[in-house]
Amino acid sequence: MKIYTKTGDKGTTSLIGGTKVFKNNIRIESYGTVDELNSYIGLCGDCIKDEKSKATLKEIQDRLFTIGSSLACDPDKEPLMRLPDLKETDITFLEQEIDRMNDALPPMKNFILPGGDIAVSHLHVARCVCRRAERICVAMQSNDLFIDGIVIKYINRLSDYLFVLARYIGKLHNAAEIAWKPRIS
DSSP states (O other): OOOOOOOOSSSSSEEEOEEETTTSSHHHHHHHHHHHHHHHHHHHHHOOOOOHHHHHHHHHHHHHHHHHHTTTTTTTSSOSSSOOOHHHHHHHHHHHHHHHHHHHOOOOSOOSSSOOOHHHHHHHHHHHHHHHHHHHHHHHTTTOOOOOOHHHHHHHHHHHHHHHHHHHHHHHOOOEEOOOOOOOO
16 A cells, blocks of 8 residues: 555545545644644653653543544544544543642742753643644634534643643653743833
């Protein structure tokens, strides 16, 4: 099987269900950004040593594939294949992980700047990509395009998780947080 099909050479692609759309369609943009996030989370996992966090990131990557497949479907057509579902327990899992890590962290007393450790910096970039994915999904919703509400909820919680994970990994890697000291002049 060849990796190139040449079917997209004119700027179109097919959703699951067969509907052809232009590659700049907001639905394509949404699952493309989720794919970018998934790839970046893979990089983050390669940068950290904590096995629990690595395992959680692998679980998140699996959920992002689930989200991507949901976003890639034509909502007006029933897919021929059975697709995995996102569940409320996936969100609860993220919340429990956030709480677990937060319990090990000092309270935040000011805004922090991304940086101080390569893994921390990568996690903050992943958080920003996650926020972009969320904005695109919300744009779909606000334009009356079907998107399952649990997708937006999961991505929102995931960005919180990535923020706390960046702080937690910074602590494990003995990287001091960089406090934002605004210039007032």
